[in-house]
Amino acid sequence: MSSLKEVTMWTKGDLQKLIKEKLSGYKFIVVSNRQPYVHVMKKGKIECQRGAGGVITALDPIMQACNGLWVAYGNGDADRRVTDAEGKIMVPSENPKYTLKRVWLTKEEEDGHYYGFSNEALWPLCHMAFQRPVFKNSDWEYYVQVNKKFAEAVLKEVGKKKAFIWIQDYHLALLPKILKEAAGKRLIIAHFWHIPWPNFETFRICPQKHDILEGLLSNDILGFHIRHHRDNFIDAVDRELESKIDKERFSVIRSGHETLIRPHPISVDFEGISETSHSPAVNAAVEILREEFPLKGKRVILGLDRIDYTKGIPERLLAVDRLLEKYPKFKEKIVFLQMGEISRIHIGKYKALNDEINRVVEEINWKHSTDDWDPVIMVRRHLSFHELLAFYRLGDLCVVSSLHDGMNLVAKEFVSSRSDGEGMLVLSQFTGAARELTDAILINPYDREQFCDGIFQALNLSDDERHKRMEKLRQIVQHNNIYRWAGKILSELLRFEFKE
Numbered sequence: 318m319s320s321l322k323e324v325t326m327w328t329k330g331d332l333q334k335l336i337k338e339k340l341s342g343y344k345f346i347v348v349s350n351r352q353p354y355v356h357v358m359k360k361g362k363i364e365c366q367r368g369a370g371g372v373i374t375a376l377d378p379i380m381q382a383c384n385g386l387w388v389a390y391g392n393g394d395a396d397r398r399v400t401d402a403e404g405k406i407m408v409p410s411e412n413p414k415y416t417l418k419r420v421w422l423t424k425e426e427e428d429g430h431y432y433g434f435s436n437e438a439l440w441p442l443c444h445m446a447f448q449r450p451v452f453k454n455s456d457w458e459y460y461v462q463v464n465k466k467f468a469e470a471v472l473k474e475v476g477k478k479k480a481f482i483w484i485q486d487y488h489l490a491l492l493p494k495i496l497k498e499a500a501g502k503r504l505i506i507a508h509f510w511h512i513p514w515p516n517f518e519t520f521r522i523c524p525q526k527h528d529i530l531e532g533l534l535s536n537d538i539l540g541f542h543i544r545h546h547r548d549n550f551i552d553a554v555d556r557e558l559e560s561k562i563d564k565e566r567f568s569v570i571r572s573g574h575e576t577l578i579r580p581h582p583i584s585v586d587f588e589g590i591s592e593t594s595h596s597p598a599v600n601a602a603v604e605i606l607r608e609e610f611p612l613k614g615k616r617v618i619l620g621l622d623r624i625d626y627t628k629g630i631p632e633r634l635l636a637v638d639r640l641l642e643k644y645p646k647f648k649e650k651i652v653f654l655q656m657g658e659i660s661r662i663h664i665g666k667y668k669a670l671n672d673e674i675n676r677v678v679e680e681i682n683w684k685h686s687t688d689d690w691d692p693v694i695m696v697r698r699h700l701s702f703h704e705l706l707a708f709y710r711l712g713d714l715c716v717v718s719s720l721h722d723g724m725n726l727v728a729k730e731f732v733s734s735r736s737d738g739e740g741m742l743v744l745s746q747f748t749g750a751a752r753e754l755t756d757a758i759l760i761n762p763y764d765r766e767q768f769c770d771g772i773f774q775a776l777n778l779s780d781d782e783r784h785k786r787m788e789k790l791r792q793i794v795q796h797n798n799i800y801r802w803a804g805k806i807l808s809e810l811l812r813f814e815f816k817e
């Protein structure tokens with residue numbers, strides 16, 4: 318296929334061209350649990366918000382570029398009011414570009430599938446954050462049921478057509494098998510696993526490991542962020558299932574079906590973010606945030622996360638505490654502004670983490686504050702896209718301290734947003750992003766002293782050194798951008814032939 322050439326710098330235009338030339342005539346369906354846009358009631362009015370999290374950050378610009386169909390769980394309290402009888406709505410509401418089809422789940426299904434098996438079993442299983450996974454049979458039953466429900470929604474859309482399906486994440490590990498069994502010859506399926514894949518010692522405790530591996534091996538392509546996770550997956554298959562592993566092609570053949578296992582580091586829309594972050598709307602949002610927070614004359618250290626135990630938020634706070642102990646000259650000179658979005662709050666460990674963060678913030682502020690200065694400002698709220706970009710512009714440093722993270726797109730968003738060339742990134746070596754962003758100041762979040770010294774080093778870089786490092790970081794994200802990630806996966810997907 319001539320236009321599946323090796324593009325060196327992928328742009329939105331290249332991706333659009335690929336999709337237009339090669340996908341037209343076929344259905345193109347993205348499936349994820351989390352929806353890109355949620356409709357909620359706010360002060361008696363319906364408000365449309367863009368969802369949080371890596372999958373949405375990455376895929377929304379792609380879907381906007383290709384007018385496909387996105388199937389996801391409709392979890393907003395006003396979602397049903399705005400969709401048609403098939404659960405469909407065009408998004409984004411201010412400039413509709415693609416169709417969102419909502420799958421409706423019961424409270425029990427959400428509890429068992431999302432809070433239960435996905436986030437109390439698979440999430441801690443895959444992240445080495447030393448939280449014990451909980452495997453409940455009833456959660457597993459809902460996990461199976463919800464995967465079937467998603468399959469029904471997809472199959473209804475496919476009808477008698479041929480379709481390319483792109484599944485996202487660990488909530489839908491069984492979906493490829495259900496789809497292939499129902500309409501295998503008409504479907505070509507890629508699946509991207511957005512979180513780490515653990516080593517075998519960890520994975521082998523999962524009671525449903527065979528079903529999960531078999532589900533994933535029904536895909537034509539299975540993607541991970543980094544080679545290490547790909548290798549862990551292949552190792553798990555090797556030890557658990559009868560199959561042929563082709564070490565040259567990095568593929569697994571089982572029951573006559575081949576799955577290519579690939580590392581594809583996800584990214585962000587570098588050009589879009591870079592441009593928008595200095596638009597009038599973002600400039601205005603910067604002013605509003607500057608009025609809201611007492612940052613004047615201070616060096617600002619930023620943190621921004623979903624509040625999750627994998628993100629190393631208490632570790633980050635303790636590193637700031639140590640910085641103020643060890644280098645008291647920073648007292649009244651710095652502010653650490655941590656923005657957090659409440660997440661998965663019905664799970665006990667997340668509630669406990671919120672309490673722990675409150676306690677640590679309170680202790681640090683009590684210990685170091687003066688009459689008119691608190692070192693830590695903790696804000697829990699959802700930011701719109703413009704507010705998010707404005708937030709990044711407030712920072713002298715952005716600190717990402719995940720204990721384990723598949724990629725971490727906050728790091729890449731921050732770098733992309735600083736087209737002024739200012740700012741510096743302090744980044745955990747346990748993120749996928751650290752493999753690419755080697756000019757950041759890399760830290761071990763478990764090592765409080767080294768972490769504190771990393772922040773100190775970042776605050777003390779000369780302008781010249783900082784600018785050089787930021788320039789290199791920006792070049793990497795510009796090259797390895799989101800269109801490259803999608804373009805590479807789709808180019809490989811498009812090489813498959815339909816069986817009938």
Ligand code: F6P
Binds near residue numbers: 486660661
């Ligand atoms: O980063 C991993 C991830 O699962 C993303 O795939 C997802 O968008 C994000 O975490 C947010 O999680 P949730 O959908 O539970 O809010």
